[in-house]
Amino acid sequence: MKTAGLSGRVMDGDPRALARAISLAEDNAPRAMELLRELFPHTGKARVLGVTGPPGAGKSSLVDHLITHYRKAGHRVGVLAVDPSSAYSGGAILGDRVRMQRHAGDDGVFIRSMATRGHLGGLARASNDAIDLLDAAGFDPVLVETVGVGQDEIEVVKTADVVVVVLVPGMGDDIQAIKAGILEIADLFVINKADREGADRLHADLDYMLSLGSYEERPRPGVLRTIAIRDEGVEQLREELDRFLEREHGQRIERRRERSLARLLAVLTERLMARAMERVLTEERLEQLVEAIADRRLDPYSAVDEIVEELEAR
Ligand SMILES: Nc1nc2c(ncn2[C@@H]2O[C@H](COP(=O)(O)OP(=O)(O)OP(=O)(O)O)[C@@H](O)[C@H]2O)c(=O)[nH]1
Ligand SMILES: [Mg+2]
Known part of the structure; x- marks a missing residue:
């Protein structure tokens, strides 16, 4: 049975839809997230x-x-x-x-x-x-x-x-x-x-x-x-x-748990990074921090403290 939309076409094995979907995932596009959410029960x-x-x-x-x-x-x-x-x-x-x-x-x-x-x-x-x-x-x-x-x-x-x-x-x-x-x-x-x-x-x-x-x-x-x-x-x-x-088989179950954990952490890391970049770390700010750390005026831990505090204050 055909389902409308990209997820349906992916499930039908349509190669063009699949190629498109993978590109979206590669770009970490919001659309990809939606798609993966829809398709996850079928994986x-x-x-x-x-x-x-x-x-x-x-x-x-x-x-x-x-x-x-x-x-x-x-x-x-x-x-x-x-x-x-x-x-x-x-x-x-x-x-x-x-x-x-x-x-x-x-x-x-x-x-x-x-x-x-x-x-x-x-x-x-x-x-x-x-x-x-x-x-x-x-x-x-x-x-x-x-x-x-x-x-x-x-x-x-x-x-x-x-x-x-x-x-x-x-x-x-x-x-x-x-x-x-x-x-x-x-x-x-x-x-x-x-x-x-x-x-x-x-x-x-x-x-x-x-x-x-x-x-x-x-x-x-x-x-x-x-x-x-x-x-x-x-x-x-x-x-x-x-x-x-x-x-x-037991190994496989264990391995899948490891994969699930790694994925969860990867998505979380990416999300938090994106958030920091969006809200706190403008390119200019990033540049300044990097300079300061390179010149040893600032240690990386304090730099991150600063970033996290600002992020939390928002
Ligand atoms: N003599 C010999 N050559 C082989 C064998 N298997 C692969 N080759 C050659 O080794 C070269 C590299 O093969 P690939 O299959 O591209 O190796 P790969 O590990 O995928 O290479 P990368 O993805 O670039 O890391 C090619 O020229 C193959 O023809 C083999 O069993 N014997
Ligand atoms: Mg290769």
């Missing part, structure tokens, strides 16, 4: 799969083939690439949207890239909104790709239902060199580019690292090998993901 169904790892590890290539396998299994797949430089199937970036050539024209696949800048710390908020929109539109799973370089990007995938960390052999002196914080969030490790030298060594290093951990709260991550460009090991990865989600 929570999609499995959210996070894929992260160093630049160029082959994340997009893996996602590209994962889509194909999920499609074969009859799923409608949503992809959110929080990384404007992604190159799916060698496809070019069309505006702000990355379209995988081989999936173009398949209305069971929706791919969207999201710029990492311009969210004023609201990247996680914006991505979670986009995930909800894809979820409401009936996409399941929703794959979220981020480059594991910045804290914001890690924040985005951390609370996915399952997190895949993609590594590649020959990353210099190895797992020590990997950005802190990304190894810890893995539910599953993928050694991609297993056609390259050094896969055995990386595998051994990972196994050793994992043998040192304690796994009371969460299970010990498995390690899989893939050659994304030849679609080798990708179907196994999909099976492993499904198994994880089935087996770790």
Whole structure:
């Protein structure tokens, strides 16, 4: 049944409506808030799969083939690439949207890239909104790709239902060199580019690292090998993901609680920041405070005291 308005069209899976809705969410437009409020009761169904790892590890290539396998299994797949430089199937970036050539024209696949800048710390908020929109539109799973370089990007995938960390052999002196914080969030490790030298060594290093951990709260991550460009090991990865989600149902509930908390705090932070900017922190004022702090005439705590007092007085 068709419902009028944007939310109805999103729920019908209309790609143009969905694209529009995600843009509104990205801009944190008032309309987006309304939309998400309306659609929220229809969310929570999609499995959210996070894929992260160093630049160029082959994340997009893996996602590209994962889509194909999920499609074969009859799923409608949503992809959110929080990384404007992604190159799916060698496809070019069309505006702000990355379209995988081989999936173009398949209305069971929706791919969207999201710029990492311009969210004023609201990247996680914006991505979670986009995930909800894809979820409401009936996409399941929703794959979220981020480059594991910045804290914001890690924040985005951390609370996915399952997190895949993609590594590649020959990353210099190895797992020590990997950005802190990304190894810890893995539910599953993928050694991609297993056609390259050094896969055995990386595998051994990972196994050793994992043998040192304690796994009371969460299970010990498995390690899989893939050659994304030849679609080798990708179907196994999909099976492993499904198994994880089935087996770790309790984990999933816990993860969703974490995601809910993070979202609540993110929305609150963004709202309070916006309010402060609107009512107290004119650009000029901000400039003055920054100068004062830089010159050590004012400490940041006192500056914030000032701002908060003024905000509360209003
Ligand atoms: N030899 C080899 N090359 C691969 C493999 N998987 C991906 N590549 C190549 O590695 C390069 C990067 O692949 P992407 O899939 O764009 O990697 P990514 O992790 O998404 O990259 P960013 O999003 O830019 O961080 C491309 O040239 C791929 O063709 C693999 O298994 N073996
Ligand atoms: Mg990519």
